[in-house]
Amino acid sequence: MNQLPVRQDGVRGPRINDGELVAVSVAGQIAHPVGRESPYRIGYDGVPRVLPGTGGIALNKRIGDLCVGLAGDHIEPGVALHNNSREVIGPRDGPNNALLTYACVGNVAKVTSGPCTGKTGMVTGKHGGVNHVLIDFPADVLMTLQIGDRMQIVSHGLGMRLTDHPHVDVLNCSPRLLRRWGVVEQDGRLLVPVTHLVPARIMGSGLGKNTAWRGDYDIQLADARLRARYRLGSLRFGDMVAIIDSDTRRGPLYRGAYVTIGVIVHGDSTVAGHGPGVTALLTGPASALRPFRQAQANLANIFGIRRAVPPQERRTLSERDRRKRCVLRDPPPRLAFDAGRASMDE
Numbered sequence: 001m002n003q004l005p006v007r008q009d010g011v012r013g014p015r016i017n018d019g020e021l022v023a024v025s026v027a028g029q030i031a032h033p034v035g036r037e038s039p040y041r042i043g044y045d046g047v048p049r050v051l052p053g054t055g056g057i058a059l060n061k062r063i064g065d066l067c068v069g070l071a072g073d074h075i076e077p078g079v080a081l082h083n084n085s086r087e088v089i090g091p092r093d094g095p096n097n098a099l100l101t102y103a104c105v106g107n108v109a110k111v112t113s114g115p116c117t118g119k120t121g122m123v124t125g126k127h128g129g130v131n132h133v134l135i136d137f138p139a140d141v142l143m144t145l146q147i148g149d150r151m152q153i154v155s156h157g158l159g160m161r162l163t164d165h166p167h168v169d170v171l172n173c174s175p176r177l178l179r180r181w182g183v184v185e186q187d188g189r190l191l192v193p194v195t196h197l198v199p200a201r202i203m204g205s206g207l208g209k210n211t212a213w214r215g216d217y218d219i220q221l222a223d224a225r226l227r228a229r230y231r232l233g234s235l236r237f238g239d240m241v242a243i244i245d246s247d248t249r250r251g252p253l254y255r256g257a258y259v260t261i262g263v264i265v266h267g268d269s270t271v272a273g274h275g276p277g278v279t280a281l282l283t284g285p286a287s288a289l290r291p292f293r294q295a296q297a298n299l300a301n302i303f304g305i306r307r308a309v310p311p312q313e314r315r316t317l318s319e320r321d322r323r324k325r326c327v328l329r330d331p332p333p334r335l336a337f338d339a340g341r342a343s344m345d346e
Contacts, residue, residue, distance in 0.1 A: 010325040013183045014190060015163045016175060023156040026102045026110070030149050031055045031082035031132055041073055043270030044222050045318045049073075052129045054253040054266070055080045057145055057245035061240030063124050063136050064300030065307030067267040067276050068221065069315055074274070075267035076122065077237040078142065081109075081151060092099045095133070100126055100214040103133045104157030105263055105281065106177030106303070114149035116141050123153060124238060124299055125265025125279040126172060127214020128206060134265055136238075136305065165190060168284035169249050172262075173213055178283075180302050181240070182294070192282065193240060193263050193294035195311065200245040200254045202226055212248040216277035218343050234311035235276050239264045242291035248280040254284050262297060268319045 008288040009014035028303070033055035040048040051073045061070070061077045076280065083096040091097070107123040131201040157174035168190060170178075186189040198219055206217020221227050235241070240263055248262075261276040269275055282289060 003218045013179060013181075014165060016176060016178065017161045017163055019145050019150075021156060021159055021175070022208075023154055024102055024158075025152050026155050027150060028081040028083035028096070028100045028133065029151070029153045030057060030145060030147050030343050031080045031130075032147050034130075041271055043318050044272035045270065045322060046114070047270070047316075047318065047321060049270060051270075053067070054127065054132065056147065056154065057142055059139075059142050060298070061237065061267070062139070062142075062306070063236075064298055064306055066309060066312060066314060067235050067237045067264060067294050068233050069317055070267050071317065072267055072276070073269045073271065074127070074130075075212045076127055076132060076134050076265070078137055079121065079145065079151075079237075080127070080131055081135055082131075087215050088093055096131055097214065099133055100131055102155035102158055103153050104155060104174040104177075104182075105279065105299070106174035107153050107155055107157065109135045109151045109153045111141075111145070112150045114146050116149065121151075122299075122303065122305070123174075125263055125277070126215050127266050127277060128209065128217075131214065136299075148207065162190075163283070165288055167288045168282055170282060171239055171280045173281040174183040177302070182302070189288055189290050190282075192289065192291050193297035194242045194261060194291040195239040195293065195295060195297050196231060196235060197227070197293070198230060198232065198241055198243045198278075200243050203243060203246065203252065203254075204275060206252050206277070206341075210251045212251055212280045212283075214278045216262075217252045218269070218273070218277050219275045220273060221268055222272075222318070224319060227316075228313075231311070231313065232276075233313040233315065235264055235295065236308055236311065237264055237267070238300055238308065240281075240297040240299075240302075241278060243278065245287075246283070248283045254281070257286050257288050259284065259291065261289065261291055265344065268316055272343070
């Protein structure tokens with residue numbers, strides 16, 4: 001695992017306003033998947049599909065696993081957390097808005113009810129729209145957790161600044177992650193390990209939102225040529241990725257000479273404008289923030305939770321289905337009749 005260099009003052013990596021940060025406990029419960037009126041999702045290829053989606057506990061998909069080509073739509077690895085509580089003041093969804101805002105990638109989550117009480121996991125991202133906070137747990141814990149089990153997160157990172165790099169904004173990132181990530185200061189810039197470079201022109205759902213603190217925005221994979229050029233078929237849950245020409249300080253938008261670096265939080269989708277989701281962590285001008293490729297730049301490896309699977313290019317679900325349909329649409333073999341007996345004319 002690539003660790004940050006230790007400076008002479010004993011601090012790893014970029015200096016932060018550590019003494020100003022406030023740790024706050026926030027909580028939620030495991031969210032049940034929610035079905036729509038129709039079970040079908042209409043893909044950008046015009047094909048209706050019935051697939052598992054968001055919510056619940058993904059028992060066999062965690063950070064470090066491939067997230068493209070799954071028989072699923074917006075699959076959330078591990079546990080999807082939501083706060084369904086109500087308060088006497090504020091909006092109806094105020095407690096969940098606070099959970100979404102306060103939780104930072106790398107924060108520790110502890111189970112506070114049910115058979116896994118006392119077990120700990122880690123925040124791996126946020127999924128906008130459904131407004132879930134995503135938590136990774138070991139496989140044996142995932143198998144034992146129950147829908148509705150409550151968890152408490154020690155939120156630490158909201159308000160973090162890089163004191164020597166004022167032009168780089170920090171979003172959704174815990175000090176714990178920043179210290180382990182492998183970020184290096186060189187010639188006044190931050191060099192940040194990522195697995196993939198993503199052009200902002202293929203970013204989709206999430207554009208137009210007025211905040212990047214409560215969710216993600218999606219990488220569209222429908223263009224096979226661009227997908228192959230940038231190796232996006234090999235994306236994994238938990239990969240750190242750099243979106244080139246993207247500025248998310250006030251919400252995601254296209255801006256030349258800017259970079260947004262984030263983490264892959266959910267899987268691919270066949271729905272137009274959607275794809276693997278990215279929760280933003282760092283954003284700033286390219287002159288101050290420079291990504292460099294490192295295959296091990298995945299949350300699973302960064303925290304030593306498990307070994308991420310090797311990157312492997314995979315076709316999207318719609319592309320695989322299209323090839324199958326092409327085979328089925330080939331003209332059927334011609335029937336030849338000989339002496340009253342039908343045979344297949346090859």
